[in-house]
Every structure is written in structure tokens, then in C-alpha cells.
Amino acid sequence: MCGIFGCLSNNDNIALLMLKGLKRLEYRGYDSCGMAFLDNHVINVKKDVGEIDRVNDKVNFLELKGHLGIAHTRWSTTGKVTKQNSHPHQSCDGNISIVHNGIIENYEEIKQVLTVIGHKFVSNTDSEVIAHYFEEKLKNKSINEACIDFIKEIKGTFAILLLKQDEDKIYALKRDSPLAVGICKDKNILASDIHAFSNLTNKAIFFDNDEFGIITKDSYELFNKDGKAIEKLIKSFEWKEEETGKKKYKHFMMKEIEEEPKVVDRLLRSLDYEQKNDFGKLIELIKKSKKIIFAACGTSYHASLLGAYYLHKIGVEVQTLIASEFKHYANVDKDTLVIAISQSGETMDVIDALNYAKEKNAKIVSLVNVPYSTIQRMSELSLNILAGQEISVASTKAFVNQTVLLLRIAQEFGYGVNLKNLSAKLKNLFQQKEKIRKIAKKISQSNDAYIIGRGLTYPVAREIALKIKEISYIHAEGMMGGELKHGTLALIDDGTPVISLISNSDEDIISNTREVEARGADITIITNNPTFKEQENVIYVNTGNDGKFGLLAATAGQLLAYHIADVLGRPIDKPKNLSKSISVR
Ligand code: F6R
Numbered sequence: 001m002c003g004i005f006g007c008l009s010n011n012d013n014i015a016l017l018m019l020k021g022l023k024r025l026e027y028r029g030y031d032s033c034g035m036a037f038l039d040n041h042v043i044n045v046k047k048d049v050g051e052i053d054r055v056n057d058k059v060n061f062l063e064l065k066g067h068l069g070i071a072h073t074r075w076s077t078t079g080k081v082t083k084q085n086s087h088p089h090q091s092c093d094g095n096i097s098i099v100h101n102g103i104i105e106n107y108e109e110i111k112q113v114l115t116v117i118g119h120k121f122v123s124n125t126d127s128e129v130i131a132h133y134f135e136e137k138l139k140n141k142s143i144n145e146a147c148i149d150f151i152k153e154i155k156g157t158f159a160i161l162l163l164k165q166d167e168d169k170i171y172a173l174k175r176d177s178p179l180a181v182g183i184c185k186d187k188n189i190l191a192s193d194i195h196a197f198s199n200l201t202n203k204a205i206f207f208d209n210d211e212f213g214i215i216t217k218d219s220y221e222l223f224n225k226d227g228k229a230i231e232k233l234i235k236s237f238e239w240k241e242e243e244t245g246k247k248k249y250k251h252f253m254m255k256e257i258e259e260e261p262k263v264v265d266r267l268l269r270s271l272d273y274e275q276k277n278d279f280g281k282l283i284e285l286i287k288k289s290k291k292i293i294f295a296a297c298g299t300s301y302h303a304s305l306l307g308a309y310y311l312h313k314i315g316v317e318v319q320t321l322i323a324s325e326f327k328h329y330a331n332v333d334k335d336t337l338v339i340a341i342s343q344s345g346e347t348m349d350v351i352d353a354l355n356y357a358k359e360k361n362a363k364i365v366s367l368v369n370v371p372y373s374t375i376q377r378m379s380e381l382s383l384n385i386l387a388g389q390e391i392s393v394a395s396t397k398a399f400v401n402q403t404v405l406l407l408r409i410a411q412e413f414g415y416g417v418n419l420k421n422l423s424a425k426l427k428n429l430f431q432q433k434e435k436i437r438k439i440a441k442k443i444s445q446s447n448d449a450y451i452i453g454r455g456l457t458y459p460v461a462r463e464i465a466l467k468i469k470e471i472s473y474i475h476a477e478g479m480m481g482g483e484l485k486h487g488t489l490a491l492i493d494d495g496t497p498v499i500s501l502i503s504n505s506d507e508d509i510i511s512n513t514r515e516v517e518a519r520g521a522d523i524t525i526i527t528n529n530p531t532f533k534e535q536e537n538v539i540y541v542n543t544g545n546d547g548k549f550g551l552l553a554a555t556a557g558q559l560l561a562y563h564i565a566d567v568l569g570r571p572i573d574k575p576k577n578l579s580k581s582i583s584v585r
Contacts, residue, residue: 029075261423307406345373440563464557
């Protein structure tokens with residue numbers, strides 16, 4: 001949440017580079033944005049409310065001059081969406097400018113102390129205290145001493161970039177929120193994640209918790225919380241970037257759904273070659289562990305539910321927990337293997353769950369999309385799902401590849417599924433777009449929708465409901481068909497949309513479908529059962545294998561959710577109140 005970006009370059013005109021870099025982080029938050037540039041010992045700031053392009057139209061970031069700047073794109077936590085609350089924030093004297101991703105928990109206490117000694121605050125944010133804190137400390141301390149004090153005295157999470165009017169440097173501090181330095185030939189870039197600079201370099205160093213650094217255009221020094229200099233290894237990363245831009249697509253979400261066949265093949269190939277060793281190690285670890293627990297959130301949790309289904313079918317006991325509840329429900333010890341599943345690799349709830357598991361000496365492995373992300377770096381072993389950059393906030397191709405990896409794992413234990421033709425089957429599904437759009441138009445007129453599944457399709461029902469909710473803003477509930485009669489049936493009226501996921505000829509879900517139909521529900525069926533194939537309200541998924549059906553039904557649901565949201569004219573790639581990387585609790 002919130003993206004921060006900084007650049008120090010040989011080149012005197014970095015405004016365009018800053019703008020492009022910040023745009024690459026926009027999926028982290030888009031409530032407001034801003035930039036501060038240092039030009040001839042003067043800090044110039046431009047900021048406003050709205051998405052980056054809109055703000056740029058208004059303030060023209062390209063007018064900013066200088067070879068050194070910091071920038072921010074905000075996902076609001078403390079303080080409403082206003083210009084005053086946008087970053088960068090300034091000290092009273094204007095000599096210091098900061099951008100921050102995270103939450104300063106004890107900001108009220110600090111603000112009170114600073115106010116008493118004369119500091120004037122212009123925003124309601126927690127972040128603004130950072131600029132005033134440093135202004136005050138620097139009256140009688142060096143910047144290194146101020147950073148040491150900050151790390152000691154501040155409660156909460158932070159990735160901070162700080163500019164001082166009199167220095168050609170960016171100061172950076174980090175705890176829990178991600179921060180990396182991209183090393184380029186003629187410049188250094190600081191950013192929340194490697195995607196911000198992966199088009200410019202494949203070399204980076206990563207800040208660890210409670211470290212701070214001093215960065216110039218051709219050097220970087222990092223220090224631990226006691227101010228001791230530390231050596232950092234430069235990591236080379238490979239980050240699959242699909243063709244940039246939306247191309248022919250109206251939204252990134254559709255582009256990313258249509259990339260699914262390609263990324264599935266890429267992952268399967270890599271598990272046979274580049275990642276073969278690590279994949280083998282993961283299988284061994286699963287075999288050796290007495291207990292296996294998946295930890296994940298949102299869409300990634302739904303993939304883990306599918307994984308649990310596949311593994312249970314062949315007798316491998318696994319439990320899956322929503323990461324934010326992990327410590328309340330998991331019984332973890334040294335014989336436990338915790339498998340974190342995360343697209344971003346930065347989800348705070350998952351990180352918390354892993355820290356809890358580590359304290360109990362459990363083994364940690366992960367399946368992630370973003371290389372060198374915090375979760376990957378916390379893991380003893382980590383597999384890349386290789387979905388490539390997902391720009392749309394709603395996860396689609398990453399969900400597919402998480403599930404494919406889980407299917408591959410299940411296959412190793414004897415689960416029968418042919419994955420070789422999966423990408424062809426996905427392409428086949430895309431041909432039904434017209435029919436799906438017609439169904440979507442109908443559903444878009446309702447305020448509520450219910451999606452029902454059983455067994456294999458229960459996780460899919462939840463995932464489709466999540467997709468509908470987050471991008472169309474229609475209330476949707478994904479549930480077990482069997483649970484309807486225990487309460488929810490009371491909500492079914494004439495015309496209530498119910499999407500039923502029917503795997504083969506599962507009689508139980510067929511009965512549940514009849515039950516809601518009898519109460520007037522408007523039924524849509526997603527099925528691999530050819531007897532339903534020709535019906536108008538049916539999205540037919542041509543696959544006999546029920547394990548694969550779960551995955552393909554989820555993609556059908558992605559398409560349906562996309563079209564519902566598109567008919568309603570929603571901002572599909574940037575739904576309100578959401579962000580791609582959830583680094584708050
Ligand atoms: C929904 C979505 C979210 C994420 C969740 C976990 O489309 O993308 O529900 O799945 O926030 O994020 P990761 O996978 O990055 O840990």
C-alpha cells in the first residue's frame with residue numbers, strides 16, 4: 001500500500017523518469033500522489049488528490065527540475081484523501097521533505113510533544129510527524145544519530161525516503177514496509193518494489209528491518225539500528241514482464257486474464273527445468289513434515305483451499321488458514337511446514353503469520369510471484385509462480401498459476417490431472433466471451449449475487465464472489481451449496497442471481513440449484529457437464545478432468561466478473577478503497 005520512489009541521477013532532468021517510475025507503483029495506491037525535487041538547494045513540491053495521470057494533468061510534474069527527487073502514490077490509512085494529507089510532507093522550515101509507506105503507531109504522542117515545542121502541522125496524517133521529528137532532532141544531532149533515535153523511538157512500520165535541502169542525498173529507513181535500491185550505471189533508484197525499476201536494471205539491494213541508508217547517485221551506505229555500517233549483497237533478479245501497456249485491451253485485467261495460457265506454460269516448463277531442484281526439495285519437505293499448513297489471504301487463500309482439496313483427495317493431510325487468523329487457529333511446532341502463498345510477497349498478515357510460525361520453529365516455504373519480496377526472503381525455500389507483473393488490482397493470472405503449482409504438487413503425490421492441455425482449454429474458454437457478456441449484463445442489474453459450489457468448486461465459488469465484489473461493487477456471497485438451507489435461502493427471491501458451479505454430475509449441487517430455482521432465483525451455471533451445454537444460461541467448460549475444472553471455472557468467473565464491472569462502467573483496474581500490496585494489518 002502506498003508506493004514510494006526516489007531517484008538520484010547524473011542527468012539533470014529526471015522528471016519523466018520519476019513520473020514513469022511512480023506510475024509503475026500506482027497499483028499500490030491511487031488516492032493521491034506527489035513529488036519533491038531538489039533543485040539548487042531548494043525543495044520544490046507538487047502534489048494533489050487523484051490518480052497520477054489526473055494529478056499530472058493538473059500540476060504538471062514534468063516542470064520539476066533537478067537530478068534528485070522523491071515521489072509517493074497514496075493508499076490512505078490515517079487522514080482522509082485530501083491535498084494536505086498527500087505526500088511529500090515538509091518540515092516547518094521547508095528544509096526537509098519525506099515520503100512514507102507504513103503506519104507510525106505512536107504518531108499522536110510524538111505530534112503532541114512536537115506541537116508543544118512549536119511545530120505546526122498542516123495534515124492529519126501520521127506521516128507528517130516524520131519530517132518534523134527529523135527537523136527537531138537535526139537541531140543538535142547528526143542525521144545518522146537522528147536515524148538511530150528514530151528506529152528506537154518510533155512504533156509502527158515504515159519505508160521512508162527523506163530529502164534535505166542542503167544535501168545531494170536521499171536518506172532511507174525501513175521497518176516492515178518493503179524498500180529496495182535499484183542499481184543503475186548512471187543513477188540509483190529507491191522504490192517500494194523491484195517492478196518500479198525492473199525496466200532499467202536487474203540489480204538491486206534490499207533493506208532489511210530497522211536499517212537505514214544514505215544514497216547518492218553513485219554510492220550507497222547502509223547501517224543497522226545501532227549505526228554500524230553493513231555490507232549488502234547486490235542481487236540479480238529476473239522479473240518476467242509481459243508486453244508493457246494495455247495494448248488492444250480496455251483494461252489490464254482482461255489483458256492479464258488472456259495471458260493465463262502463456263503463464264501456465266511458462267510455469268510448467270520452469271518446474272521441469274529451471275525450478276526442478278527446488279520443486280523436488282519442496283516435495284521432500286512435504287513428505288517429511290508431520291503437519292502442513294497453508295497461510296494466505298484473499299484470492300491466494302482461495303488458491304490454497306483448492307490446494308487443500310487436491311491434496312486431501314490423495315490422502316495428504318493439510319490445513320489452510322487465512323493468515324490474519326493464523327496465530328489464533330494454528331498449532332505449530334518444529335515438525336510443521338508452513339507454506340505461504342502470496343502474489344505480492346508483501347502481505348503483512350502473511351508476514352505476521354510466518355513470524356509467528358518461525359518463533360515456534362516451524363519450517364517456512366513460500367509460493368510467490370514477486371521475486372525477492374519479503375515473504376520470499378523470509379522462506380527457507382521459495383518457488384516462483386512466474387505469472388509476471390499483475391497490474392490490475394484484482395488477481396487473475398497469479399491465482400491461476402498458484403493453483404497450477406498446487407496441482408503439480410498434488411500430481412507428485414498421485415493426483416490424476418493432465419496439465420499439458422490446460423492452456424489450450426483456457427484459450428477455448430475465451431471464445432465464449434459474447435455469451436458471458438450477455439449473462440453479465442443480466443447480473444449487473446442486481447444488488448446481490450450468490451455463488452454456490454461443493455467440494456472442488458466451493459473455493460471457486462468464494463473466488464468468483466470476491467472478484468465480483470471487488471470490481472463491480474455488487475454484494476456477492478460465495479458459499480457451499482449445502483449451507484444454503486441453513487439460512488441464506490431466506491435471501492433468495494424472484495430474480496436473485498445465483499451462479500451454480502456444477503462439477504460433472506454432482507447430484508448434490510444439482511439439487512441445491514433446483515432448490516434456489518424453485519424460489520425464483522435467476523440461475524447461471526458454470527459446468528463441465530455436457531448435458532447442460534446448449535442452455536442459454538450456461539458457461540460450458542470443456543474438460544472432463546474435475547481437478548482442472550476448478551481452475552477453468554474460476555477463469556470463467558473472472559471473465560463474468562470483468563464483464564459485470566465493465567457493463568457498470570467501474571474503474572476495473574483500480575477499484576475504490578483497494579490496493580495490490582496490502583502491507584498493513
Ligand atoms: C483479490 C486480491 C486479493 C489478494 C490478497 C492477498 O483479487 O488480489 O484478495 O489475493 O490481498 O495478496 P497476496 O497474494 O499478494 O498476498
